[in-house]
Each structure stands twice: as C-alpha cells, then as structure tokens.
Amino acid sequence: MSGIVIIGAGEAGTRSAFVLREAGFSGSVTLVGTEPHLPYERPPLSKPLEGAVQMKAICTTEALQAADIAYLAGVSASRLDAAFGSILLSDGRTLTYDKLLLATGARPRRLTCPGAQCALDFRTFADAMAIFSRTEAGKTVAIIGAGLIGMELAAVLRGKGVAVNIIEAAPKPLGRAVPVRFAEKLHARHAAEGVRFHLDRGVVAISDDGVTLADGSMVPADLVVSAIGVLPDIALAEAAGLATGNGILTDTYLRTSAPNVFAAGDCAAVFEPGAGHVRYESWRNARAQAETAARNMLGAAEAFSAIPWFWSDQYDLGLQVAGLPQPGHQMVVRPAGKGELEFYLDDGCLVAAAGLGPGNSLAKEIKLAEMLIAAGISPDPAELMDPGVNLKTLLKNARAA
Incomplete structure (x- = not known):
C-alpha cells in the first residue's frame, strides 16, 4: 500500500489521519480540506470567549508535520474516479490513492423562500465570525429553527444582551433529538431568559426588515440566522456512482459500494443490522467512525458499533x-443533585439515558449509564429511580453476574 487520501479535514477526517499513523501505517497520508484554516472543532464556535469566536484547532501544524501528514488546505475534491483510484482537486491537481476515506461532512440545509440569501448559516468559522461580528447589545436577531444549534446560539446571544426571536415550523422546540421533558425545561428556561418563540409558523419571506411568517405577521430583525439542520455532503460520491441515500451508504465496516473507498462522520449512513442505514450527526460519532475506518483501511475487520451520544450547553x-x-x-x-436523570428501558433492558443539570455536573452519571447500556443489563426500575443506589454498584453487580 503506497497512499491513503482523506477528503474532508473536519473531526472525522483529521482523526482518521492520525489513527493511521498510530496504527503503524508508513505510507503517504494526504488530508484535503476546503477551508483555509488548520482543522478545527465545530462545537466551540457557538461559545465565544470574551466576545471573540473561538477556533479550537484539532491539531497543530507541528503535529501534522511530525506525523508526516500532507495537509492540503483551501481546496476541494471536484471529481472522484473510483475505477482508476483518482481524485481531481479544485486547483487542477490529481491525487491517486490505494485507499480513500470520504469524510465530507454535512452542509447547511437551505431556505427556499424569497430573500433566503439574506439569512446567515451557522456551520463554519467564517459563519460564526459573520454572526458574532454583527451582534451586540440592543440588536435583534431572528433564528429560524429551534433545534440544538438554534437554541444554543440563542442562549449565547441572550448572554450578550441581544434580543432573540426563534421561529420554528414545528409546534415545539427541540422536538427531534431531545427527550420531551428536558426539551420542555429548556424551552421554559429560554422563555424566562427573554427569548420570544414563534412556534408552528412557516417562513414566507426574509427582507432587510425581518422575517414574514405564514400568518402574515412580521418578526423584525437586524440579523437573520438559518439553523434548520444539515444535509450530508454526498455530491462527490453521488457523481462518482457510489450508493447514496441519506448519506454515503456503507456496510458495517464503513466500506462504500466502491472498492477501497470508505466513509465516516456526518456524511456516512452506516448499515446497522435490524435498523438499515443510519446516519448520526455528533462530534463523538465522527471520531469513533474515523478510528474504525482508519483501522479497517489498514486491513482490520471491525464492525462499527458505538452508543450514540451528544451534549448541548444552554x-x-x-x-x-x-x-x-x-x-x-x-x-x-432519577433526581441528581440540582438536575435530573432519565433512563429508558425497552422490554426491561436499559437502552438509553439522558441528563439535564448545571454545567457538566451529570457527566459521571451519564458515563456510568453508557457503561450500563453497553453491558446490556435489565435493572430494577426502582433501583434506577433511587438516588441512594450507586450506579457504579449496579455496574459492578452486572459485571459480576
């Protein structure tokens, strides 16, 4: 094997490059990223530090050089020829590969109403810079979309003294991913902080004055942000004839339908027995899939298996x-200090858990819950409910059994 090319320098692509080296691969590794910066983490973008947008680098230039990873920044892949094992880049260069990892991530879902171009996206460092450079105390921002990204942004803007209106087509916020009770608690907290919600309302148009809703009302805004979710970036794979759907389709080993081509991260829809092809959008999933894909590109046969996990700070x-x-x-x-835990049982088996509390106060409990889920236990619901029963004890007893 002489060379591995990775398209996409986000969390998945960058992590996979380093795992290749950690696993002992000595051939060439080329990492291609469309943005001009060093690879960086996206979660900190919604958490400005002293008013400045954070760019938390995943790695340094020195780390890339030490690992002998060739990083091509500011270029994208224009065409994939899977039959010949080559990639044409936007700058005219052609790369050949023995193995290829597609870690192209996701792109913002676009509004289609008149004036949609007036709304800013919130996905990249450049997007964050554009938003936070134009928001200050006394300004009014309309956020279209009450998912995790929209709600996180609203919390940050309220902390800056910015008036926030959230517009959502669904009848309630956070309806897709967040457990109902916790979604209601977060909704109430935002309302208490002064966020105004316009729920069950479609958007008709966007103008310099604000957002016109389907009922004819106008939500005034100095700035409009679109946060209506993302779509997997599958254009390169689709044009090359790879199997796609809600993502680049892979088997359990993260192999695509093309020989020697793998996919990982937000762009990958991975086959799960009994569930079909499933795509997850989270920081941890991107890292976990990247590590599995890297080892499998080197000849391992690891079926990807991980418990989905995400977090949100509001x-x-x-x-x-x-x-x-x-x-x-x-x-x-289960009460947990100033917060709460929720456990979810399917036919008596623990399959999920969630926690909402101050800061990172429930991280230990959620980690233990993950371990209990992985152990496949069927705990007594009364013990889960009782804060006096240590979760570590339940795990110890499960392992002993």
Whole structure:
C-alpha cells in the first residue's frame, strides 16, 4: 500500500489521519480540506470567549508535520474516479490513492423562500465570525429553527444582551433529538431568559426588515440566522456512482459500494443490522467512525458499533443524551443533585439515558449509564429511580453476574 487520501479535514477526517499513523501505517497520508484554516472543532464556535469566536484547532501544524501528514488546505475534491483510484482537486491537481476515506461532512440545509440569501448559516468559522461580528447589545436577531444549534446560539446571544426571536415550523422546540421533558425545561428556561418563540409558523419571506411568517405577521430583525439542520455532503460520491441515500451508504465496516473507498462522520449512513442505514450527526460519532475506518483501511475487520451520544450547553445548563430514547420506552426519572436523570428501558433492558443539570455536573452519571447500556443489563426500575443506589454498584453487580 503506497497512499491513503482523506477528503474532508473536519473531526472525522483529521482523526482518521492520525489513527493511521498510530496504527503503524508508513505510507503517504494526504488530508484535503476546503477551508483555509488548520482543522478545527465545530462545537466551540457557538461559545465565544470574551466576545471573540473561538477556533479550537484539532491539531497543530507541528503535529501534522511530525506525523508526516500532507495537509492540503483551501481546496476541494471536484471529481472522484473510483475505477482508476483518482481524485481531481479544485486547483487542477490529481491525487491517486490505494485507499480513500470520504469524510465530507454535512452542509447547511437551505431556505427556499424569497430573500433566503439574506439569512446567515451557522456551520463554519467564517459563519460564526459573520454572526458574532454583527451582534451586540440592543440588536435583534431572528433564528429560524429551534433545534440544538438554534437554541444554543440563542442562549449565547441572550448572554450578550441581544434580543432573540426563534421561529420554528414545528409546534415545539427541540422536538427531534431531545427527550420531551428536558426539551420542555429548556424551552421554559429560554422563555424566562427573554427569548420570544414563534412556534408552528412557516417562513414566507426574509427582507432587510425581518422575517414574514405564514400568518402574515412580521418578526423584525437586524440579523437573520438559518439553523434548520444539515444535509450530508454526498455530491462527490453521488457523481462518482457510489450508493447514496441519506448519506454515503456503507456496510458495517464503513466500506462504500466502491472498492477501497470508505466513509465516516456526518456524511456516512452506516448499515446497522435490524435498523438499515443510519446516519448520526455528533462530534463523538465522527471520531469513533474515523478510528474504525482508519483501522479497517489498514486491513482490520471491525464492525462499527458505538452508543450514540451528544451534549448541548444552554445558559448554565448541560444536556447529555446517550443511546436513542424512543416514545415507546419505559422512562424512569432519577433526581441528581440540582438536575435530573432519565433512563429508558425497552422490554426491561436499559437502552438509553439522558441528563439535564448545571454545567457538566451529570457527566459521571451519564458515563456510568453508557457503561450500563453497553453491558446490556435489565435493572430494577426502582433501583434506577433511587438516588441512594450507586450506579457504579449496579455496574459492578452486572459485571459480576
């Protein structure tokens, strides 16, 4: 094997490059990124430090050089020829590969109403700079979309004294990913902080004055931000004839339909027995898939398996969710200091957990809950409910059994 090319220098692409070296690969590794910066983490973008947008680098130039990773910044892949094992770059160069990892990530879902171009996206460092450089106390911002990104941005802007209106087509915020009770608590907290919600309302048009809603009302705004979710970036793979759907389709080993081509991160829809092709959008998932893909490109045969997990910081509250809570699950609530934990049982088996509390105060409990889920235990709901029963004890007993 002489060379591995990675398209996408986000969390998945960059992590996979370093794992290749950690696993002992000595051939060439080329990492291609569309942005002009060093690879950076996206979560800190919504958390300005002393008014400045944070760019938290995933790695340094020195680390890339020490690992002998060729980093091509500010260029994109224009065409993939999977039959010949080559990639045409936007600057005219052609790269050949023995193995290829597609870590192209996701792109913002676009509004289609008149004036949509007036709304700013919130995905990249440049997007964050554009938003925060134009927001200050006394300004009014309209955020279209009440998902995690929109709500996190609202919390930060309220902390800066910016008036915030959130517009959401669904009847309630955070409806897709966040457990119902915790979504309601976060909604109430935002309302208490002065965020105005316009729920169950479609957007008709955007202008310099603000956002016109389907009921004819106008939401005034100095700035409009679109936060209506993302779509997997599959254009390169699709044009090359790879199997795609809600992402680049892979098997359990993260192999695509093309020989020697793998996919990982937000762009990958991974086959899960009994569930079909599933795509997750989270920082941890990107890292975990990257590590599995890197080892499999070197000849391993590791089926990807990880418990979904994400977190969100809003005001002083920290939300963490492990697993996939479903409406049909039995839910058990457990007080935890100034916060709460929720456990979800499916036919008695613990399959998910969530926590909402001050800062990172419930991180230890959620980590233990993940370990309990991985152990496949069927705990007594009364013990889960009782804060006097140590989760570590439950895990120890499960392992002993």
